Amino acid sequence: MQALPFATMAFILYVAAAIWQGMTLFRRVPPRQGMVRLIAVLGLLLHIPVAIKLVGQSPGLLPGFSTSATLLMAVAVNVLLVASLFKPVLNAGIALFPLAGIALLAATWLPNQGGHTGLKPGILLHAVSSALAFAVLAIAAAQAVLVGLQNQALRHHHIRGIVQSLPPLTTMERVLFELVWAGIILLTLSIASGLIFLDNLFAQHLAHKTVLSLLAWIIFTTLLIGRYRFGWRGMRAVRWTLGGCGLLVLAYFGSKFVLEIILNR
Known part of the structure; x- marks a missing residue:
């Protein structure tokens, strides 16, 4: 092919x-x-x-x-x-x-x-949960961008254009947090399975991914606590979501990009 x-x-x-x-x-x-x-x-x-x-x-x-x-x-x-x-x-x-x-x-x-x-069952669980966590949180990042655009348009009283095409802001935010909830569950499963089934999750070639994934987990968890404890929403939710997703992108691709594409190793 x-x-x-x-x-x-x-x-x-x-x-x-x-x-x-x-x-x-x-x-x-x-x-x-x-x-x-x-x-x-x-x-x-x-x-x-x-x-x-x-x-x-x-x-x-x-x-x-x-x-x-x-x-x-x-x-x-x-x-x-x-x-x-x-x-x-x-x-x-x-x-x-x-x-x-x-x-x-x-x-x-x-x-x-x-x-x-080797893709043993435990490692396969880690790989699948990692991929699903990334997928769901990538969708959350795109959703967060739309929520941010909608929020800014409404703040400036621009009620035409995309604001008319999107669902109400409350619906968009609810979906965003549902995505974050699903993503954090999968990310928790990914981190936990990695700690259990990988020989050394803090080995040199995995340390950056582990640390950045944990930092992303902390950011998303803080966002959810802030949402349900203090009513966080709007641009604050957008910024925290994009910050957590940015860390995940670095965790999943950072070292691979540097070693394979820039240094060609």
Whole structure:
């Protein structure tokens, strides 16, 4: 299988889904959520075989930076599409769909390095919970950006444009905190399974990921406590969510990017 044509077609489909949803948000076209989901699903169906091929080409069972990125984005797109059937989160695809396409295209060009490790059941639990935590919290980050834009527009009394297209701010914030709750549960499972099943979670090659993941966990936990104890909402919730997600991105990709892409090790 030639990965590049599949990746290119997936990228085009992802971008098309994001553009239509973006135009819907700005009230340029009528909403077609079913069509957007279908286009994104077609992109995902092209995405998955490329990701599987890249994993098969990894020198070890632990994929490198580019393959890890495209795998996590595939999980994020899948979670978003499923969640959008029950919650108004499809607008998050405006950011996630193109990022998934870019990650997929990049993975077909960048060197694919990896380390050797065994996927025992406990390690598999850690890997799956980590991927799901990242996916859910990535959606939360996109949701937080929309909440921030909506909050700023309402503060300046701009009630046209995207404010008219989005659900009420209270609904958007409720969905944001539901995503954070789901993400923190999965992140807790990821950290706990890592402590139990990995030989040394604070080894040199894992220490940064462990510390940053713990810091992200503290940020999200503090946000939830602040929400239900002190009524935190609005831009404060947005900033804390984006801060926690930023730490997770550094935890998952920071050292891999430096070692594999910048230093080419």
